[in-house]
Amino acid sequence: MDVDLESSACTNTLPVHRLAPHTDRHEAPAAYVRVDGRVERLEQTYQRAADGVGGPAYDYEAPRFEFSARLEYDWSGLVLRYPGIARRVT
Numbered sequence: 001m002d003v004d005l006e007s008s009a010c011t012n013t014l015p016v017h018r019l020a021p022h023t024d025r026h027e028a029p030a031a032y033v034r035v036d037g038r039v040e041r042l043e044q045t046y047q048r049a050a051d052g053v054g055g056p057a058y059d060y061e062a063p064r065f066e067f068s069a070r071l072e073y074d075w076s077g078l079v080l081r082y083p084g085i086a087r088r089v090t
Contacts, residue, residue: 004030004042009079009086015046016058017077023048054080 002014015028025047032042042062049057055075061068072081080088 001041002028002030004032004044006032006034007085009082012060012071012082013073013077013079015044016056016071016073019046019048019058020056020077052080 002011002018004011011030015026015030019026019028025045028044028046030042030044032040034040042064045061047059049059049070051057052072055073056077057070057072059068060071069083071079071083074080074088078088079086
């Protein structure tokens with residue numbers, strides 16, 4: 001199980017590194033650490049999408065929050081674009 005910190009786009013890097021070579025949809029539950037310190041299980045899924053200009057992309061879903069997005073990473077696996085949450089500025 002991975003750790004996912006609330007309000008952080010960086011922790012989605014952990015499952016992406018582990019699942020990198022796979023293209024199938026994968027369940028990736030996480031210990032979701034809220035800003036107030038509470039920890040709860042968060043069901044998440046990742047599926048490799050077509051590579052973007054900067055690197056790989058994954059379709060991400062967190063049903064509890066009714067959230068889904070295409071997350072884009074650089075070739076090192078660090079987030080480039082997390083719609084609605086983060087975007088790397090270079």
